[in-house]
Amino acid sequence: MRFNHLSRLLLTLMMVLLPVLLWGEEAVIHRLQFKSGRVVEGEIVLCNDEVVIVKDSRGARFQYPMSDILEITEVTNEPVADDAQTDDQTSRRMTNVKRTSLGLHLAGGVASIGGKSGAAIAADVMLGANNLAGRRIFLGGQVGYRALIAGGKTLSIIPIDAVMELPLIAGVHAPMLGANIGYGIGVGGIHGGVNAGLSLAYRYHFSRTGSLHIGIQGELQQLSYVPHTVTVEPGQSFSTGTGQTAVMGMLTFGVLF
Numbered sequence: 001m002r003f004n005h006l007s008r009l010l011l012t013l014m015m016v017l018l019p020v021l022l023w024g025e026e027a028v029i030h031r032l033q034f035k036s037g038r039v040v041e042g043e044i045v046l047c048n049d050e051v052v053i054v055k056d057s058r059g060a061r062f063q064y065p066m067s068d069i070l071e072i073t074e075v076t077n078e079p080v081a082d083d084a085q086t087d088d089q090t091s092r093r094m095t096n097v098k099r100t101s102l103g104l105h106l107a108g109g110v111a112s113i114g115g116k117s118g119a120a121i122a123a124d125v126m127l128g129a130n131n132l133a134g135r136r137i138f139l140g141g142q143v144g145y146r147a148l149i150a151g152g153k154t155l156s157i158i159p160i161d162a163v164m165e166l167p168l169i170a171g172v173h174a175p176m177l178g179a180n181i182g183y184g185i186g187v188g189g190i191h192g193g194v195n196a197g198l199s200l201a202y203r204y205h206f207s208r209t210g211s212l213h214i215g216i217q218g219e220l221q222q223l224s225y226v227p228h229t230v231t232v233e234p235g236q237s238f239s240t241g242t243g244q245t246a247v248m249g250m251l252t253f254g255v256l257f
Contacts, residue, residue: 030042101127102125102126104124106123161181180219182195193221201252214252
């Protein structure tokens with residue numbers, strides 16, 4: 001009799017506690033990054049080579065073609081977002097996920113120094129924050145090298161700049177506006193000066209923060225030769241120097257990781 005009473009008590013406790021324990025289990029939330037730039041969060045119910053089905057916090061389920069999805073990542077310690085919905089149900093949002101990215105720029109083209117035409121070769125290494133405001137904006141710094149060939153001379157500059165890259169629209173394929181400003185250090189007998197440039201490019205995003213771009217870039221570089229003394233005749237001399245601005249127009253290629 002006592003055994004039956006104890007059994008009924010344990011069964012009752014299990015029936016009460018089991019729903020509580022099951023309710024306390026948190027669903028694994030994933031973030032879907034679409035090729036169009038859209039971001040959706042929810043619990044993945046089904047995922048195969050063709051489709052993925054996502055359940056949002058209200059229990060509604062939505063199906064998306066896998067061919068439209070760029071990346072799927074797990075969200076840790078975040079609630080289910082309510083934006084796993086169709087376009088006519090809610091506005092899209094971009095997640096504010098930023099990371100430190102490393103980039104490389106290579107460029108080549110024409111240069112003009114003091115009315116003399118020549119060639120320009122450039123290379124830059126960039127480091128900075130990427131995907132600012134969830135819009136794939138890059139903001140950071142760069143250090144590089146410029147070789148300016150004109151009038152039978154090669155002038156070498158090491159620019160240290162602040163740089164920004166701004167996609168003009170969302171999406172895997174997007175036009176991009178870039179800007180840099182800083183100081184170019186002269187090498188081999190010249191003093192440098194202010195360095196500034198603008199670029200317009202086509203950018204292709206191969207991951208959330210990784211991208212390739214190709215475009216055109218215009219850049220100005222102040223130059224000033226080291227002052228020197230000119231002797232006119234014994235006992236008479238004067239100091240002189242030459243200050244110029246190099247104008248560059250280049251085709252540029254870049255990659256961000």
